[in-house]
Every structure is written in structure tokens, then in C-alpha cells.
Amino acid sequence: MGNQDDNVPDEKTAVEEVVEEVEAPEVVAHSDAEEQPSVCTECLFLQSEA
Amino acid sequence: MQASRIDEVPHERIIRGKNHWWFLGPGGVARIYANHLADDGTLTSSAERHLRNNGLFIVKKPQTYLLTVLTSTDCNLGCGYCFQNTAQDPAGGNRHPRITHARLTSDTITSILEFASRQMSAVGLEKLGVLLFGGEPLLNPRGCRELLARAADYGMVSASMISNGTLLTPSLARELADLGLRSVQITFDGDRNTHDQIRIRRSGGGTFESITKNMALVSEVTSIKWALRVNVSHHNYSGVSALIDTLAERVDASRCSIHFAWVSDAGIGYANEMRHDISLAEQFFLWRKRALEKGFIVGRPSAQIPCMTCSFDNGRYGAVVNADGTLSSCWETAGKPGWQVGSAVQGYLPREQTAGRWISCNDTPNYTEDDRAVTAFNDSVDAAFLDYLDETGRL
Numbered sequence: 001m002g003n004q005d006d007n008v009p010d011e012k013t014a015v016e017e018v019v020e021e022v023e024a025p026e027v028v029a030h031s032d033a034e035e036q037p038s039v040c041t042e043c044l045f046l047q048s049e050a
Numbered sequence: 051m052q053a054s055r056i057d058e059v060p061h062e063r064i065i066r067g068k069n070h071w072w073f074l075g076p077g078g079v080a081r082i083y084a085n086h087l088a089d090d091g092t093l094t095s096s097a098e099r100h101l102r103n104n105g106l107f108i109v110k111k112p113q114t115y116l117l118t119v120l121t122s123t124d125c126n127l128g129c130g131y132c133f134q135n136t137a138q139d140p141a142g143g144n145r146h147p148r149i150t151h152a153r154l155t156s157d158t159i160t161s162i163l164e165f166a167s168r169q170m171s172a173v174g175l176e177k178l179g180v181l182l183f184g185g186e187p188l189l190n191p192r193g194c195r196e197l198l199a200r201a202a203d204y205g206m207v208s209a210s211m212i213s214n215g216t217l218l219t220p221s222l223a224r225e226l227a228d229l230g231l232r233s234v235q236i237t238f239d240g241d242r243n244t245h246d247q248i249r250i251r252r253s254g255g256g257t258f259e260s261i262t263k264n265m266a267l268v269s270e271v272t273s274i275k276w277a278l279r280v281n282v283s284h285h286n287y288s289g290v291s292a293l294i295d296t297l298a299e300r301v302d303a304s305r306c307s308i309h310f311a312w313v314s315d316a317g318i319g320y321a322n323e324m325r326h327d328i329s330l331a332e333q334f335f336l337w338r339k340r341a342l343e344k345g346f347i348v349g350r351p352s353a354q355i356p357c358m359t360c361s362f363d364n365g366r367y368g369a370v371v372n373a374d375g376t377l378s379s380c381w382e383t384a385g386k387p388g389w390q391v392g393s394a395v396q397g398y399l400p401r402e403q404t405a406g407r408w409i410s411c412n413d414t415p416n417y418t419e420d421d422r423a424v425t426a427f428n429d430s431v432d433a434a435f436l437d438y439l440d441e442t443g444r445l
Contacts (some may be wrong), residue, residue: 022083025097027104028445029350030078038279039235039349040357042411044311045381046181046210046235046277047116047358 053362061109061353064091065429067437071422074353075106079436079445103250114177114207115170116358116368119162119197121154121182122190123373123385127214128252129239129319131283133382134185138319144250146318148185149385152373161394162197162371163204168397170205173366178204180230182211183370183381190373191222198229208232214249215261220271227272235277236261240286241293248285262300269302276306278346280337283313284323287333294341303345310337326419326427335434342444350439351432360410364391364398379408 038047053059063074064082071081071087086097092100101107123134128144135146166178180201182194188211198209208230215236223231238261239248246256268274278297280290281392291312297303313322324330341350359368360380372385375394383389389407392398439445 011443022081022085024100025073025080025083025086027101027106028079028081028440030074030105031352033111035190038355039307039309040411041352041355042357043381044279044309046212047179 059109059354059356059361062107063353063429063432064093065351065433065436067433067440072351072433072436073101073106074351074432075101076110076353076355077106077108078104078273079350080104081104081440112175112358112367113264114179115166115173115175115235116179116181117162117166117201118181118183118359118368118370118381119154120152120184120371120373120384121187121193121197123149123152123185124126124189125184125186125214126189126216126252127186127257129247129249131248131281131313131320131322133317134385135318144252144254150387151347151387153190154197154373156196157395158375159197159200159371160189160192161375163200163395165371165394166369167204169365169369175367176205178206180206180209180214182209182231183384184212185373186214187211188213188217188222191217193373195225195229195298198226201221202230206230210234214257216251216257218264218268220264220267223268223274224271227274231274233275233277235279236265237279237281238297239281239295241289242296243266244289245293246285262297265301276301278306278308279297280308280310282310282334287324287330287391290333291340294337294344294346298344298346302339304347307347307349308341309349310334326423328427328430331430332434334431335438338431338435339438340389348435350445351436357411360408364401364404379404380410383407383409 039045040047065072065074071082073082080101082097086094088094091219096407109172125134125148128139128146130138130146132146134149137147137148139146170176171180176199180198187194210233212235237249239245242258245258249257251257265276268331268434280293282290312324338348359365359370363384365377368385370381371394372378376390377392377394377398378389379391389409391404398404
């Protein structure tokens, strides 16, 4: 991990140096409805199980 | 800020990993590279089209109306940082003044379920999920039982509870499980010694032993799943690794999801002195990794998921109802004077009256740092964890 400023999405120079171009984005996982119990991504409180 | 419908809310995130970026959409996760990003950091049109064609922008419509009910506003614990404290204990002890006492009654349950039924009909939802909340919901076990039993006639498909765990006996847990309770969220505040200093009974005395013992016993007689929340502040962060190890010894980790939550400065007279810096982001990542290696369920970083109870106009997909039947937009304002947005009997007040009172989860954290630092921190933790999941074949 770099410093905080390295993590904002408008700074891509460093990554450009180490990764060759890939034609299309690589989908690695689809969202899984079975991922339970669900927790709000903001407050991390449990949301009632669907 | 609230939206009218779920597909109006932006969900996507683009975060930087070690060797590439990660795209997190409502439909899944993808690796993206430099040539997929425009100069402003957004996706190029061809990359976006590819991800859309693969379903990564698909927002699933909620299937369940999420009804959060405070069955009791009282609590048997006296945690100093609780957002429901209205002042610090003037005597310097653990009896902090709290939000006004209210206790769920049979008549109020009737009003709440009728209200939920009207709300569900309005948006075409037939399934109901109930979340028992407090205070400590189990200070009113009769109210919990009656609410779940009667909610079955209103389409309830499952129920969850946020509890401190000290009152969850095996017999009560079995009754609630038989009525539909599927998962319970319990909070820890560091390793045993620190937890016992922070998560303390109003009468004095720690709670770690009681909570973990109850969890183990309840797990023997029910199939309840546990959502463990570890609240992190400058008081306890040095003991979080030890907590993970101890919990793994005492509970069945495979039945527990675990989340590490920054304690925001919502409590009266309380301030978390931690700062969202990079060394702490590394620590949050290492806790997730350690928990995963100990067998806990650690959620894969995801796109932004709006809160079903507070992110939408007048509770489109869910509601928070206090034990006295008043409505609030969010758990944080429940039971607090001046923050009511309606009642179960009469429904929501007109929007022009509720606009200033409609607090949502992303409004509530009271950090002293700016949003950019908080976002960079969260992105850093999530990117490191995604890299780790990827490297270890877990994605």
C-alpha cells in the first residue's frame, strides 16, 4: 500500500509502469446473493437477512 | 441524502491494487488496467460497455422490506461511546443518561405491522425482514417474541437481531430461532481486558465471558449465524489481533462473519483519537487477513450498497420504528427528540417536514478528517484485501 494520495483514482501512472495493457477488463467474481448476513457498507450494522 | 429508487444510487468503485485497479460494481468484481481508464480516472466507454455486458452494473431490486424495530430503548450496559447516551454519567461511572425510556407493547406491534404492510404494498414487496434493535432488545423478550410471532402473518421470511449478547440464553435463543431469528450481530471492543473496560455493565463488571459463553451455548442448540462487529478506537486497537485469536478458540468461526468498524465520534463527550492514516489501513487489512486465516467469514469488498432503511425517500425499502411507534430515518436518530419523521399509526410526515431530519448512514460518521482521507483509507484496506484474496485463489 502506498500513501493516502496514492489511493485516489485519478493517479494511475505507477500502475501503468508495471502492467501491460489488457484488451478487456477481467471479470473475476459476480455478486453472490448467498453472501449473508448482509451488513450496511456505510455503518456496518447488520441489515435483516433477505 | 436520499434517493427515490435503488437504481438511482451510484454503486461503483474503482480502487487501486498493487498491479492493477479493481472495479467493484453491484454485479461483481473485475480487474481493470491502465488502458481501461480515461484521464479523469473513470472507465473508458469500451471498458464500461464490456462490464455492463457482463452484468457488473446490474442493480438487484430489493426483494424484502427491512423493518427495524427497537423493542426496548433501555440497555443493561453502560458503554461510554454509545450514540444513545444523552450525557456522560455525572458521577463518572457507567450509568450514562440515555434516550427516553420506551418499551414495545402489543398495541404498538399492531400499528407497526399494519404500517409495514401498507409500505410493502406501496412498492410491491411481499417479503418482510425484521431486525430486532434497541437499546438492548432482549430487555423486552416478550416484545421480541410477540413481534416475530405476529410478523409471520405479514410475510416475514427471516429475522435478525443486534444485541449485546449478555442476555441471550440458550432457551430464549431457541424460542426466537423457532420464530424465525436467523442471525445476531454482537459487538466486541478489543481483547478481553479492554473489552471488559469498555463494554461494561451499568452495574459494573465486564461482559466478555458472558457474551462468548452465551454464543457457544446458543450455537449448540440453534443454527443462528453470528455477525461479529469489532469496534476499533485508540483505546483498543492494539488488542484486536489477540481478540481474533481468542474468539477463534471460543466460538465456531465458520458460523461467524466479522467486520472491523471504526468508532465514529457520535457519542456525547467521546472522541476517537485514531486517524485514517496508511499504517492503520495496513493494520485493518491484517486483521481481515488474520480473521480469514482463523476460519471466520470475511466479506469480499463490494460496491457501495445503500442502506435499505435510510437511503431512500420516506423508507421506500425499509423503516426504523422506535418502541413507542415513532418513525426515524435511521438507527442513529431513533428515540431522539426532534428527529421523528412520522409514526406507525399515521405514516411518514410530508417530505417538506422530514427533509431536515432525514439522516442516513453516510451522513452520520462524525470524523474530524475530511471525506477524501476516509475514502482513501477504506479504498486502501479494500484493495489490499482484494489483492490478498486474488493471490490466495479466494476470489
